[in-house]
Amino acid sequence: MAFELAPELQRDCIELADxxxxxxxxxxxxQYPWFILVPRVEGCREIIDLDDKLQAQFWxxxxxxxxxxxxxxxxDKLNVGALGNMVPQLHVHHIARFTNDVAWPKPVWGLHPAKPYTDEQIAELKKVF
Structure with a gap:
């Protein structure tokens, strides 16, 4: 089987780089600089599913x-976490948080409706990665 990105991640995210x-x-x-890393390994659900070499590469x-x-x-703070309760495919969130963001100090999940990026904002972020 070839790697495929989970449909939920395809729906909710923009691919920036491999x-x-x-x-x-x-x-x-x-509303948040919110990035997600997804190892391109078919069937991977947990970090421990990666062998030692791939775990080191992931970190x-x-x-x-x-x-x-x-x-x-x-x-002000980086939030890094792998939950996977809703999307079982291994993916790790990396969220830049600010004391003045709309969700601070609460978690960002489901607190406020998403505000999509503009095409111009996406183009600028793609230059970084």
């Missing part, structure tokens, strides 16, 4: 994304 292991996605909600890419978010957005 790194060595992971697909880099942007959650289409301009390197997660750190790379986190450093990029810090450099580009200067957030």
């Amino acid at each position: 790194w060595s292991l992971c697909k880099v996605l942007l959650m289409n909600d301009s 390197q890419e997660s750190a790379q994304l986190s450093r990029t978010l810090q450099a580009v957005f200067s957030p």
Whole structure:
């Protein structure tokens, strides 16, 4: 079987880049700089499903994304998490949070309706990745 991105992620996200292991996605909600890493490994549900080499690669890419978010957005806090209760495919959220964002200090999930990015905003973010 070939890797396929979960339909929920296809619906809710914008594909920004393919790194060595992971697909880099942007959650289409301009209220938060919200990015998602998805290892391109078929059937992967948990980080422990990756072998040791791929786990190391995953964490390197997660750190790379986190450093990029810090450099580009200067957030007050980075939220990084893998839940998978609604989308079982392994995907890890990286969200730049600010004390003045619309959800602070609560989690961003489902608190406010999404505000999609404009084409211009997406083009600018693609330049970063």
